[in-house]
Amino acid sequence: MRTCMISSVLILVVASVCGAAASDSLEERLARAGDPAQVGETVESDAARRAAYIALEALCAMVRETGEEARLEHTARLVTALHDPLPTMRRAAARVLVVRPDVDTVPVLLDALDRESSVPVRRVLVNCVADALKRLDLPDHDPQLVAAASAFEGTIRDSTTDAEVRSAAMAGLGRLGPVAMPALLRFAQDSRWGSAFHSQLPAAFAATGDPAAVDEILALYDGDPAEGFRAGCLHALMTLLKETQPDDPVTAQRAADALRTIALHTPNASLAAVASRAYSCVDGCHADIEFVTFVRTHVATSQGRARKNYLRALLGLGLPLDAQTKTAVESIRDSATASAAERKVANAILLNDTE
């Protein structure tokens, strides 16, 4: 019976990975995860998924907290679990493997990606490869990064790849860093792919942290007047700013200058708000009096989504509130018409102001 198989798979994997290192509370959780009563009749039922989630959470905690020797033992078993007949378990094994990756993790995941047929699991595997490489913090052009970039590009170009997986591979490609820049440029400059990935390219360029990304993102911004697309470009500049701010001040400054110009001078109120929120991530922007005044004014006068972005900018500035701004923020927090997210940000600003 399938139900029994799910349970036994869970128990087998969980128990073997668990070993003697589990604390009482983890054992309790694992017991719940393997409880047949909690596993539904259908192979991938909600209950089965939930049970796997609990098991995964427990496994992640264990792998995080166990020593190197125990981790290696876990790793061998998790690699085996990548071949489990149940997609949920294959996905769980991949997620746990990247909690503490080593040099063997990425080749194992790429091999699994190559053989995987389930779309959601393929998507997870792509994300796991990117996660693992990020955590390994390898030099910019390490062979593992080159191999992953090649694999992701191949996955995207493979005509049989599902759109979700292709989208994840594009996001993952950017996360590989500067090594991905040539592949991204190839996609951007190809009319077919450039069109298909139009809205994803700014984020992918930004994630690379490559100095050339500023120009690519700004070119995309200038080339498409659609507000939603441009908002994505501004968001990408914010990402680039964050990625480069400590180590590459020149690139960070170029991104910051672009954001400041758009924030203060674009006639589009929505984009000005998005740019302001992004520029508020710049170290030291709280000393930019013109910008601070601009944000304070617009918190009090803007509406809806723009107002939420100005609130986030104000939160990012981290300055004490003047009386007028405080009144405006309080009124948003207490407003029945403001969105829940706006009220939440307003509340955070006021809480921080009391410290």
Place this chain on the structure above:
Amino acid sequence: MNRWTVRTCIILGMACSISRAAVTITASVSGVQKGGAITFTATTDESDPVDDVTFSYEGTTDTDVDTTSPYQVTTTMDWTTLEDLTVTATFAYNSIADQSDTVDVDVIDITFIGPSSPVRGSTASFWAITSPSGIGVSSWSWSYDYDAARYQSNTVTWTDTANSDHVSNWLGTIAEPGTVEVSATISGVSCTKNASISITPRSGGAWVTPVACVEDNEPNWGSLIDVSGENTYGQIRDLEGNAPENILVPQTSADDWSDAVTIREITLGPNKGLFYVYNTTLEVDQETVINQHIKSGAPNPPGASENTFEHNDASGGCQEGEMGDFVQAIKNHEYRGTPSTASSLEGHFGRLEYWFDNNPDPSVSIESVTDTTENDVVTAVNTTLDFIEGDIQFFMGHQGFGDWPETGPNWGGAGSLGSGQHSVFDDYGFSWTACDYGPANF
């Protein structure tokens, strides 16, 4: 020595040893913390047989009786606190009158006052007061042991030597459960009190993640529908960043939620040195986008005289008169299924809502994160949210789960909204294909 005997000796000027029999009571210690035990021993040099010895105590009617020598009781001093608490031993003899003696002992305690389950992030104020009150104390020693095993050094200590006061107060922001302990030497008695402190998680307000999705939000989104099969009909994604992989925001770059939390250091009190999540602005801010080229009013594919919608909707077309349903089905697939229902399992956003209905709120999941550096807190928050986001993403996916079958009411085969195949324009052959393109990429 029995005071009555001494007095008699002095008044009568007689040798004490021949006046009356002496009875004596001694205590094993001069003082004890309330709840501690003292052994009292009574002796007599009277030759008359002893029937019994009764030990009585100031402040209680309880007594202890011993009938066999040595006359000794061990008493738990738990009914009061008092300096110079008098304990009396009374001998009852076979033939002569009762005789008694007394001894004074100190029963001291610390009165501990403080919350047993304070709310995380609140100021917890723990008080220690001498009992009896008003006894000067030169030094109070406080400690707080975290329950969390992850802290290698998990004890915070503080010594209060101010004012030699009978009261000590240890206060500060609290974030981690543990055990608080206070000790002091009071009237020469070593006293210790401890209490287990649990933490009440914060709830509501910042600890609820707003979930929102704007439907069909960008009219200009999507690339030309062609024979490549690589065109995406619809998508659900983060509204501001246009990122399909991002669900929990603000997420400045992949898996970086540092902008979603405010971290505070605790600089005072039992949790001094810890950093915790002071508040969060975490939210879900999604949008669905539908390919502009599948909608009515879309531009014609290059080389074609009609657009994809018109061609398929026309009389004799693949979706004759039903292309509107086809587009609506794409919308519903991305949003809340057919019929549009909150938390529907038949649409991506509905599944997201369903996940939130049936799992701990992600904001709550990071509410309890603490560590000894700000970076470590951010890392723990990122790890937690990465894990949660991965789970949400997996659940929102439409394949591999029995709860989103291919035969549902939306886009689910014959009879469902938007069923059937359609034709796309082949820009290589400059002609429309047969009805062999269906809902695959969405």
